[in-house]
Amino acid sequence: MVGGGQLARMTHEAGIPLGIRFRLLSDTPQDSAAQVVSDVTVGDYGDLDTLRAFAAGCDVLTFDHEHVPIEHLRALEADGVVVRPGPDALAHAQDKVLMRARLARIGAPAPRHRVVSDPADVLRFAEEGDGLPVVLKTARGGYDGKGVWVVRSTEDAEDAFRAGVPVLAEEKVDFVRELAANVVRSPHGQAVAYPVVESVQVNGVCDTVIAPAPGLSEELSARAQQLALTIARELGVVGHLAVELFEVRDADGSPQILVNELAMRPHNSGHWTMDGAATSQFANHLRAVLDLPLGDPRPRAPWTVMANVLGGDYPDMYPAYLHCMARDPGLKIHMYGKDVKPGRKVGHVNTYGADLADVRERARHAADYLRGTIDE
Template sequence: MTDPAQMPVVGMAGGGQLARMTQQAAIGLGVSLRVLAGSADDSAARVCADVRVGDDSSLDDLRAFAKGCDVVTFDHEHVPEAHIRDLEASGVPCRPGPDALRHAQDKLVMRRRLGEIGAPVPAYSHVPPSAPPAFLESFAREHGWPLVLKAVRGGYDGKGVWVLEGLGREEADLVGRLTGQGVDLLVEEHVAFRRELAALVARSPHGQGAAYPVVETVQEDGICVEVIAPAPGLDGDLAAEAQRLALDIADRLGVAGLLAVELFETDRGLLVNELAMRPHNSGHWTIEGARTSQFEQHLRAVLDLPLGSTEPTAPYTVMANVLGGDDPALYPRYLHVMAHDPGVKVHFYGKGVRPGRKIGHVTALGSDPDEVRERARHAADYLRWGPAMGPAARDETKEDAS
């Protein structure tokens, strides 16, 4: 199939929902999106015309996939750095490049580098594998309990992060198990934050930057469940500082593409929690809530096209993640959600429904943040639980029936 208009081919390693939503943006721009998916059933593989099934930790699969791509990008952080360097050496630009991406792959590299460039970070330390319990005790004497233990590599969505209230038997067993498995660990102070924020920016290879409004992210069990854009009541100076910080990090790290900076808002100011260099859950609201969606913006950035307007389309936009419930049939619930609120937008990722799994998201827009949150929340809860609206409600129903 030849492209009649000589449009570029963007390869995206990973076939999850981020690649899926990138395909919507690619269709608009007329850019061809090729995904490297682990299976033909993957979220993005179900909706793309150019799907390569393979293992994105295999160099052979990556090489075959990248052949003919004008640029390669990623929908996750797990492609090995050495493989990315190999692709670049073979002449395929990877964006973000390996020198930038390692800061999203390795939390210790990230913490050290942020420290070097003067970005505010929580107190942290590498945990020496020789004597972890003694080290943690000593770190706690300085910073207090609880502590946050993190795997240096490979964590996401709360996986690879443990909050230790003390060093009892259970905690000592955990630490012993992890070090026994060779998991490299980082310890951080447990930040007493007011709330969590995220600053999403894009940077193009030629150096243009663009910042979205700073959002509030609401987490449950380490999973982002809700994003409010902009963060309600956020001080204007603090919002500008967060945007400047994210643009500065993107610039200093040489990011090409999106950079999401997860932040803690604390009494002593902002602290950087995590970095991601790809479309990010905290930016899904931009599909409806901003003139340029984060997915289009990522494509524009990795293609070194001028960046699009980040102007909001409504005073407030709220995104709520839809988690799987017990019933695999999501679609019949569309009827209620759409009839209840014609303005709510439903996004389903084409994934199998399993309890607690992120399977989609909903977006609502309006002028009153509380009202918009309630609308998004209702839709997400209904899609998860159906008419019973949650285990609590269902337990009540059972009691009523008894």
């Protein structure tokens, strides 16, 4: 696996009971996954020679991020390395302009959008629709709210063009809420779909995920799952695909969905599956890239809530950790081995049960207590 973050850490954990030997290419020995994987290469994923040496002897190469240069992945495939997801698919997660063009050909619903050339062109794009504000996204390199700007004036638009990459303008969607449809697809076309979840964002970062999305109709849920499965098939995705969605209302008030982003790897909106589904997203990602039969994605309980744990002003979380475990023995805490810094994603908690209000309160209390924003 290329990338040593928490996604690699949790993927390695899922591979242990499957008997999978796991090799990691990590930026540093201190990265989250590098702390727990025995076979670690420290190196630059942007260097082709490093990638070639790392991949030698591996059955499959996969990723915990989408940043490996596509031309390097094509070179590895030419060398005979099995890359999953492959570069033809992964390019659509790396490049938002390419993604929007391909999704349009598939017929996937999306916000109004086009590539813009400068701040004046942003204003023209806005005037073609409902005016400002609009959203600007760098075509490449953005994640967790980075590379995204809400623009209310031409002056606001200037930062987006400083990166020197194409800029995509999108209408600012008046959405009801954000959803995510997580699916997994194997090389021979077997695919599974997890329940559609509600994803709550705070300052551009996923804060809470509720599985399944409360109040989502069976019809719209099935439409979202089918859309994600169609995208996975049409793009040739092998492994886990997260399709981030906006739920909106059309002119007559009927609920609809629009595609916001794609991620071709395990995803924050699927962390609830570690404790809340029969087979986690991490285990199914491994099964898919190794072309093993996929596992059951169905939930174990009526409701599961995941809350991210962000770093606060207290670098030592151990006392809070003890408190949360003692207060709620059913709580599942997953820490990533990261140094605690304010606002940094250092772990997550999962709760599950039959009463949604109780499950949400338990997750929220634990995440806030671990961060230090509450003390009782």
